[in-house]
Amino acid sequence: MLKIERLLINFKTLEEFKRFKEYGMQELSMLEDLQDNIIENDSTSPFYGIYFGDKLVARMSLYQVNGGTNPYFDQRQDFLELWKLEVLPGYQNNGYGKALVDFAKSFRMPIRTNSRMKSADFWDKMNFEPVKYDMARDKGENPYIWHPDMDGEMTSGETA
Structure with a gap:
């Protein structure tokens, strides 16, 4: 089972994110997000990742959004925004992306993302x-949504 870690907002994480920028598209870059919020070892980071050994190989950002600004779900409710999920080349098709999505689903809240x-x-x-x-x-995005009721593989209270 893959371990999902909340990434600390620090200079080590900043260096690891640079590796993703080398391979990914500019729209997936999290460097600016991280630099704007850098406080050494901030544990309230919205960034999550998977390490292979000591190398960060997959990451995403996950934000909780107040339901008052929710145009995507039938009811006004809090939901998660899953942004910038990326797996480094050479580590793709090994379940890292699915593990990150399953982690987000484990909160049992509706999720919105953008297909890129x-x-x-x-x-x-x-x-x-x-x-x-x-x-x-x-505004040019391709939104996708998930609601806990849409996923037959999990029942209430289960985690990924």
């Missing part, structure tokens, strides 16, 4: 559904 870089098939496999595009709301 030809990732729609991945989100479909994770039981996310595309949202009907609304130009004013989505």
Whole structure:
């Protein structure tokens, strides 16, 4: 079983994120997010990752959003935004991305994400559904949503 870790906001994590920037698209870069919030060893980081040995090989950011600003779900409720999920080349197709998504699902809250870089098939496999595009709301994004009731593989109280 893969261990998901909350990443500390520190200079070591900043260096690890630079490795992702070498391979990923600019839109997935978390360097600016991290630099804007850097406080040595801040444990309230929205960043999560998976290490292979001492190398960060997969990461995402996960933010809780107040339901008052929720245009994606039928009811006004708090939800999670899962952003910038990325797995380094050479580590892809080994379950790291799925492990991060399952970790987010374990909070049993609705999740919104944005399908990028030809990732729609991945989100479909994770039981996310595309949202009907609304130009004013989505502003060029490709939102996908997941709700705990949509996932038959987990029951209330289970964790990934």
